Amino acid sequence: MRIPAPVAIGTVLIWTSGYLLGALAVDVVPPYLLTTVRLTLGALLMGAIALVTGARRPRGRLLLHVCVAGVLTQAVQFAGVYGGLQAGVPAAVTALVMALNPVLTAVMVTGLLGERVGRKQVVGLVLGVLSVVAVLGERVLEVGLDAGSLLTLLGLFGFAVGGIYQQRFCSGADVRAASTVQMAVSAPVVGVLALFEDGTVTDWTGAGLIALWLVLVNALLGTSLYLEAVRRGGARRASSLFSVVPAVTAIAAWPVLGELPSLGALAGLGLGAAACVLGTSTAAEKTRVAKDPVPRRDRAATVHPG
Template sequence: MTSHKPIWLIGASVVFLLLWSGGFSVAKLGITHAEPLSFLSVRYAAVCGLLAPLVIIMRPPMPKLKMDYVHLAIVGFLIQTLYFGLSYIGFKAGVSAGGLAIIVCLQPILVGLIAPRFTSEKVSLLRWAGLALGMMGAATVIVSRSGVELEHPLGVMAAVGALFAITAGTLWEKRFGKSHHPVVSNSVQYLAGLAGTLPLAIAFENFQFTWNLPFLGALAYLVIGNSIIAMSLLLAMIRAGEVSRVSSLFYLVPPLSALIAWPLLGEEMPPLGWVGFALAAAGVMLARR
């Protein structure tokens, strides 16, 4: 008997890719008006402030086991505190956007290597071919735009740390995650992210912001678009499908980010970039077959 994937997964993939890819350009605008960990702390506090009334009004079903809360908090810490925190620190330290994107785009390869052992998921040769082709396409787009310039050792280390954090968070969610109500899972994970980020921001930064329209717009996009909608879709897709197949979507993030940055930041997409975009799309199609 043939099993069919739910139709909502197709739409979820498109919405997630658009919101997640746009987040890079928006975050780049936002951190010009604030320090990275301070910016993340305000972002997570705003998300928690929006979710708290929903928990009270909706009264969603809560996890029955204490370990469910622990697993949600671990994923929140890995993705919200470590992945985003180290990515923003890498930008501030001077690593180029192209260099950071190439490093983070190694995530599907790591997931494909570790998934069979950690989640008992079999990765086929066709999937491997798609992963490799996607990596080539993403690298082509990034190199065509700005080259690979890793200027600062701290930025490189932060980018590598972000790579391992998002890989660990993805695998942990696949292995231990359960189908909780999105309001509940997001609330726990962003509380964990805030608990991990805020003390570091207080200890190492000055909490200075430029409260202008670009900063507030960037904050609103990242809070609603990235933190609530995109993260809910990502966790739902991980639970509904194979983790390496979902991770292959990240190969489309650098090309789409470049495409969004063209009108938003004035970063033009050269002809070679379109070739890379096509390679990345073909790779994702292979990996998701």
């Protein structure tokens, strides 16, 4: 099933804003403190929503799986991303690294969940990689894998592995309750790191406004949109939306961060858009026979991107 255009566009724009604001935030607040505050506020707000709407709480083994997926997709992802931003990794470069998620996701769901990859999806994944290369340009060759880049790669690992783990083991969990649990268990994990990091808050007003945006828009609205994308198209197709985020981030960084977009960013935007169209479309493959139905866990998942 194709992901609706409003869902796809909204996911891309909200995710882009997260990188831009993250780059601004780490200049005025330590990254792990920011992540801890974001997860704590997100857990409180989502918890209130879950309570009011009567969300069914995960229990037993499902609760354990939800916690594991949450630490990966929340604590590991955002600790890596924000840590990398503070270490000097530009927002556009961070988006580029995270855009490799579709490739990792496609490989893992093919091997672990038995999903089939059609020709259009393969072409879309290739274009997604090319979009990353086009936007990144010569910077990776110049900078190499420094500490900031390694932290960003750690964030990519957490997002990709956590998403697949959740699709595999947490498909029966209520989205609202699962999101609450995941942020709640991740906040103290990152909070421990915050105790040992250097730096203090230099702009409480700016830090507070950014934190509110990251929680209300990125965590809550972004979660809803991305979950809808996963529900409509599956984890692999939904993850391909991030192929276009690097180019959009690079272009938006001009007015927001004062960074001029390169020709590579413009080329990456076109390649990323094509990757999204192909990667989120339904493959023109033969219909599976009744004895080989699509597994339930491949039709729906509860992945929380933050």
